[in-house]
Structure formats: structure tokens, C-alpha cells
Amino acid sequence: MIQLTQHEEHEEIKNNLSYLMVEVFQNIVRYKKENKQKYEIFSLRSIDDHLHIFSSNVVDLSSYSILKDKLKDINEKILMT
Numbered sequence: 001m002i003q004l005t006q007h008e009e010h011e012e013i014k015n016n017l018s019y020l021m022v023e024v025f026q027n028i029v030r031y032k033k034e035n036k037q038k039y040e041i042f043s044l045r046s047i048d049d050h051l052h053i054f055s056s057n058v059v060d061l062s063s064y065s066i067l068k069d070k071l072k073d074i075n076e077k078i079l080m081t
Contacts, residue, residue, distance in 0.1 A: 017051065024055045027067075 021044065028040045040057040059067065 017053075020053060024053060028055055028057045 024042060041055065043054040045052045
């Protein structure tokens with residue numbers, strides 16, 4: 001098994017991954033809906049040569065509106081690369 005940390009050329013990927021993970025955790029905390037039940041989830045998965053990051057949490061309607069536009073912008077930028 002070859003790990004991401006074993007290759008210098010992956011340094012930028014590691015830095016971006018670290019940044020992205022922190023950002024995802026911050027968004028979960030920042031936009032979570034106050035509720036006794038906890039619905040937050042975070043997952044980082046390696047499949048073949050790809051890393052998949054997944055997060056989910058319940059948000060209120062006003063946060064949804066803000067996040068929807070931000071996510072649309074992010075997804076458009078990703079599709080352009």
C-alpha cells in the first residue's frame with residue numbers, strides 16, 4: 001500500500017485536503033441546526049486513486065439559501081477545471 005504521505009509531489013494535495021477537511025468541519029459547526037438529535041456526518045474515503053470527501057448535516061431554511069448558492073458556485077468552478 002502506498003500512502004499519500006510517501007510522495008513529495010503529493011504535498012499540494014495534502015495541503016489542500018487539510019484545508020478542505022477543516023472547512024467542511026467548520027461548515028458543519030457553523031450551519032448546523034440546534035437539535036437534540038445529532039445528524040452530522042463526515043467521511044473521507046479512498047477509492048482507487050481518488051479521495052472522496054462527504055459531509056452532511058441538517059440546516060435551517062435561511063442557512064440553506066446561503067449554502068445553496070455557495071455550493072452552486074463551487075460546483076461550477078470544479079466543472080470548469
